[in-house]
Amino acid sequence: MTYIAKPQVRHHSLPENALGLTVRDYEGKLSTLCAGCGHDSITAAIVQAFWRLEIEPHRVAKLSGIGCSSKTPTYFVQEAHGFNSVHGRMPSVATGANAANRELTYIGISGDGDSLSIGLGQLCHAIRRNVNLTYVLENNGVYGLTKGQFSASADVGTKAKKGQVNELEPIDPVLLALTLGATFVARSFSGDKDQLVPILEAALRHKGFALVDVISPCVTFNDHTGSTKSYLYTRQHYHEVTQADLVPLRKPIETKQGEGEATQVRLHDGKLVTLRSVEPDYDPTDRDAAYMRLRALQKAGEVATGLLYIEEGDSDMHSMNGTVEQALVDVPYEDLCPGSDALAKLMNEFR
């Protein structure tokens, strides 16, 4: 079993959102991941984000590939359709679903093996197409279900549980996404819900592809001394970066005028997101500058977090295609079939 039914106990004290739903209404089955798994904290943050955004649960579509991370859609938004697809191929399924029904809120959950090895091509091309999808990459540097092999995000020099040292250069999804023209790029840590929840909210509101890379330690196979994806290592290096916390995005919907280094970006639904750079001169709307700064931090072994880049426009896969506003699944057949007269006319062109 990869889930256990969760008892439906409702606390009267739980606050309701505008839909009259409590945070419990956005939960799913009980997780069967290892106790302490970072992924469960991310699930909790996702639940919070959906609740706060007041999205109708059944208007969400949650998709995943294969791996520990890809099990997690079972654990949130019970009333949403879920699709646990094949390894590394969630982006294509999400792209097709979004093509057919643009009106739903799409969230895809993947891991570093699913995204950066077997699914690297699909991730890249979904970014290029700017599919309106929040893509959460639960990044722990190892393959968990197959017992601890290095993934493509493992840092050079990081140690496996049994002592092997990784010598291959890691693929950094954040840098990758920036080079591919991603319109929303963020990184967070499963252990910092205060940072993660607002990032997820902004990602879910963003029109277009939103990459949220979340460092999510694997307690069973990658939480030991010598690992650069352990809780301890991440906290230590994260703490350093927290002071240089590139874009602490605490309250995404409110504008905080007057604070130094603030950048305001208007989301497609008209709301403003305020990004406050802690690091001097960091401009989250300047792709090239962001890339250079993040590359430098990566080189220094630091885990830069925050909403690292955002380009809010009106463009996504559908706008490029010029699709009707209505979901294609709702276009009546009568509008799709040209009819017998048109065919009769057309036939004369084949003579």
Add this chain to the structure above:
Amino acid sequence: MGDDNRVNEFALRIATVNGTGSASANGMLMQAIFRMGIPVAGKNVFPSNIQGLPTWYEIRVNGEGWTARTPDFDLVVAMNAETYRRDVEGVRSGGWVLYDSTWPLPDDAATREDVTYLGVPLARMCNAEFDGARTRILMKNIGYVGALVALLDLDMEVVRGMLEETFASKKFLIDANLKAIDLGHRYASEHFDCPLPIRAKSLGATDDHIIIDGNTAAALGCVYAGATVVAWYPITPSTSLFDGFSKFCKRFRHTESGEANYMIIQAEDELAAIGMTIGAAWAGARSFTSTSGAGISLMNEFIGLAYYAEVPVVIFDVQRVGPSTGMPTRTQQGDILSNVYASHGDTTHIALFPADPAECFTMARDAFDLAERFQTPVFVVSDLDIGMNDWMIPKLQWDDAYRPDRGKVLGAKDLEELEAFYRYLDVDGDGIPYRSLPGVHPKGAYFTRGSGHDELGRYTEDSEPYKKVVARLRRKVINAGASVPQPVIERQEGAEFSIVSLGGCDGAVREAIAAYREMGVAVDYLRVRAFPFSEEVEAFLREHEHNYVIEQNRDGQLCRLLLLETEVPRERLVSVTDWGGLPLSKIAVIDGIREARVNGDGREATGVHVKGAQA
């Protein structure tokens, strides 16, 4: 030769260099014959290359309507010095070779005494009359068309009319083309005894017909069936299916304000193409992808997911020669088994086998209905010959009363009234569960997965609940045998044996059966149009002591499938195959059956006898 029998009964082979514009000249020639009311077909035998390699175009003219390929060429237009020798060899004894006499033919090509050489100095004439290298090359092609107009007695008015239509917006091109036509025509008239004994005569037998290729017809079928999301990756010979779909959508699928009622996605590879197709179908769209054998290999994992998770997708396989990259511009029926059993684990898929562009159109529509009714992938198994060549078929028609069969899809109201919804429960006992679409109703939510699941849609690793679902899938798909396009069966009084075939073999097989009839041999015919086989198929096979199963692959895949999926005794089926990459001919059918009959039961100890394997 020389008798009236050769009127409207001949075949041409035109040898040119690819990338020189000969395709449009050849197409025009064929269409002119069609417009004279004479049944005609064109086969493009082309290289996998953009420019500079040998290419051939074959035109068969047949007043009786036999338009399968024939390897028996009455006249060869030899325009490619590189292939002169083999092109001259390819003419039947007593035939004609039309060549560019600007330069002499090489000795090894000029020595046949049983053919007539017709030299036309095309390059010299075009160099004298036209400026610019490209124009001269293009006009040389039009020049041989002009010569053929005289030699074959084609209707000049028809040819002129076509040129005027083609270049309606470019007057200067009309003049140039007319001039080139006249050059060829005049030279041939003055120097040869025109027309030749092989010649055309207006017939009026092509009214209500069109010339179309199968990919275009399939694309049109998808538009009419209401497909909205299409994902594909370029691959010969299926690419033109998307070109067609895109063209028709631009014309028929935009709202008054110009918005698109469809989305076409050129995927990064075939894996993504089928993934997108599955995603769109899961969300409720009619969605398809099109590919060829190599693409099917790449799609295999996802096809298993669609089968197991019961997602209704349509997949066109425009087959080409395999294995591996094979011969990408030659035709074969080598993917029958890899379609029907695509993906790992126990899978069985519905497959439709169109015989011509007309069936590409209707079966495209049927495929969507079947996919949604049975909630499973459906393959439309076409091939390069059907998909890319020019076929004469009756005008396509559409019944405006048609409405898509969406199958058992629950709407918001249905779900509201349900106590609980279980995705994989066999409520009606027909093996087909009910489906809900994302975003419709909270009660419809479930988890679609390729991992083990029970009939309630829950993850499972327990034997019995797993088996219950997977056993139902087999039952569901096999039951579809009664709903798929039924076989075409034609019986004759006192038939000695039967021929069983499928797909694009149909024309050659029918022509062979007619030839047998003339020889006084009665033959029954079964054309399988789909898998799973209906009961009729098995009954037919049991009626006959000898069923010769004719198909275009090395291993006799249809024959093997019949043995696997029916209870027909093995000794009743004899495999006859023709798999060199060219469309099937009557001669291959008759020779193949003769050989199999001479060799006794034609079977090897290891399994199905394969005639061509020793070739």
